[in-house]
Structures are given as C-alpha cells and as structure tokens.
Amino acid sequence: MDELIRSVLGDHARLHVEATAVGDDQDLYSVGLTSHASVTVMLALEDAFGVEFPDSLLNRQTFSSVSRIRAALAELGVGAGPGDSPGLATGSGGR
Amino acid sequence: MGAAMGIDSAGVRVGIDVVSVSEVEAAVARFGPRYERLLFTDGERDDAPPAPRSRAESLAARFAAKEAAFKVLRPAPGGAPRWRDVEVRRHPQGWCEILLRGGAASLARQAGLGRWSVSLTHHGDVAAAVVAAVEGPAAWTS
Numbered sequence: 052m053d054e055l056i057r058s059v060l061g062d063h064a065r066l067h068v069e070a071t072a073v074g075d076d077q078d079l080y081s082v083g084l085t086s087h088a089s090v091t092v093m094l095a096l097e098d099a100f101g102v103e104f105p106d107s108l109l110n111r112q113t114f115s116s117v118s119r120i121r122a123a124l125a126e127l128g129v130g131a132g133p134g135d136s137p138g139l140a141t142g143s144g145g146r
Numbered sequence: 147m148g149a150a151m152g153i154d155s156a157g158v159r160v161g162i163d164v165v166s167v168s169e170v171e172a173a174v175a176r177f178g179p180r181y182e183r184l185l186f187t188d189g190e191r192d193d194a195p196p197a198p199r200s201r202a203e204s205l206a207a208r209f210a211a212k213e214a215a216f217k218v219l220r221p222a223p224g225g226a227p228r229w230r231d232v233e234v235r236r237h238p239q240g241w242c243e244i245l246l247r248g249g250a251a252s253l254a255r256q257a258g259l260g261r262w263s264v265s266l267t268h269h270g271d272v273a274a275a276v277v278a279a280v281e282g283p284a285a286w287t288s
Binding site: 065083086088090091096106109110111112126 | 162165166169170172173176177180181184185210221223224225226228
C-alpha cells in the first residue's frame with residue numbers, strides 16, 4: 052500500500068522533496084503540499100485504490116502525512132485482507 | 147503608541163489565498179467533472195467559460211476564495227466546511243459576492259460574521275482572492 056501511496060504523492064502532491072524520501076509521519080504540508088494539491092491527491096488515491104472518500108475524511112488532517120493517508124485508506128477497507136490489491140491504479144496523471 | 151487592538155475586537159477578519167492556474171487546468175483535464183463537482187457549485191461551474199485556460203482561471207480564483215473564506219471562518223482541526231458551502235457569485239454589474247451554506251454558514255453564524263466581501267484577481271499563472279468579513283446581521287445566504 053505504501054508504495055502506491057507514495058507513487059500517487061509523487062505524481063500529484065507537488066512536494067519539494069521526493070515522495071519516496073518523505074518520512075511516514077512527516078507533515079506533507081511542511082514539504083510543499085497545498086490545499087489544492089491535497090484535492091488532486093485525494094482523487095488520485097480514489098482511482099488508485101478503488102475507494103471513495105466520504106465527506107467526513109475530506110479535511111486537511113487526512114492528507115497531512117503518509118501514515119494518516121494509510122489510516123484513512125484502512126478506514127475505507129483497503130489493506131483489510133486478501134483481494135485488497137489495488138488493480139485500479141491509473142499511473143501518473145496528466146500534468 | 148496606543149494600546150494594540152486585536153482584529154477580532156475590531157469585528158473584522160480577513161483571509162487571502164493564491165492558487166496556480168495551471169494546476170487547476172491540469173486537475174480539470176485529469177479528473178474532469180468529478181473534480182469540478184467536488185469543489186464548485188452548479189452556479190460556479192455554469193459561470194466558468196468553456197475554454198480550458200479561461201475555465202481554469204475562473205475556477206482557480208474561486209478555489210482561492212473558498213480557501214480565503216476558510217481562513218476567515220477559522221474552523222477547528224478536522225472541522226472545515228465543504229468547498230461547495232462557499233460560493234462565489236458574480237453580480238450582474240461585474241463584482242463578485244460570497245454566499246455561504248451548510249457548515250460555512252454555521253461557522254459564520256457562530257462567529258457573528260454577517261457581512262462578507264470578496265475580491266478576485268489573476269496575474270500570469272497565479273489566481274488570488276481576498277475575503278473580508280465583519281460582524282453584523284447575516285446577508286450571505288442564497
């Protein structure tokens with residue numbers, strides 16, 4: 052799951068650093084994530100993991116770190132067991 | 147020097163935000179209506195020109211206005227309103243106005259902020275918005 056999260060961040064978060072180098076709990080907003088980029092990250096995560104974020108998770112905190120994104124995805128059932136492999140990854144988005 | 151006066155004690159709050167037009171253009175191209183419907187009201191989408199760059203300029207300025215309004219509203223962590231709860235509507239005579247609904251309206255009511263004003267601008271790839279609100283009777287619902 053982490054590899055795909057970081058792939059989405061690399062394609063959409065527009066961070067000042069490589070997404071692969073970001074610490075699990077590092078504040079993504081401190082390395083360049085903007086409110087607008089967090090929206091595109093969320094939409095790309097939906098595509099990559101085949102989930103839909105409910106309004107209750109659409110807030111700044113949900114996308115503030117890799118660990119929080121992982122927790123939100125877990126809340127949506129990703130990583131809950133066999134068959135959770137994404138398979139819906141769409142690769143890099145058009146920039 | 148006289149005693150310092152806090153912004154809140156003057157009954158005025160101001161928020162500002164900037165957004166990259168090209169990032170909005172890329173998001174519209176990549177995610178299409180799903181992106182637009184998440185962030186913008188029917189009225190905002192209807193007002194935006196169809197040409198991709200012009201549409202991105204319009205939507206970027208409106209996204210900046212929503213974020214600026216959130217700064218004025220000062221929601222608790224995790225308690226931000228939905229983006230569609232803040233709407234920018236263009237007055238027939240040219241200027242823009244802010245309309246609040248749902249969670250945004252609730253926060254404004256709690257803060258006693260009844261009179262709102264917004265100004266939008268573009269320059270190159272940057273769209274910007276300033277939102278100001280003052281205490282008073284609510285005049286911001288549709």
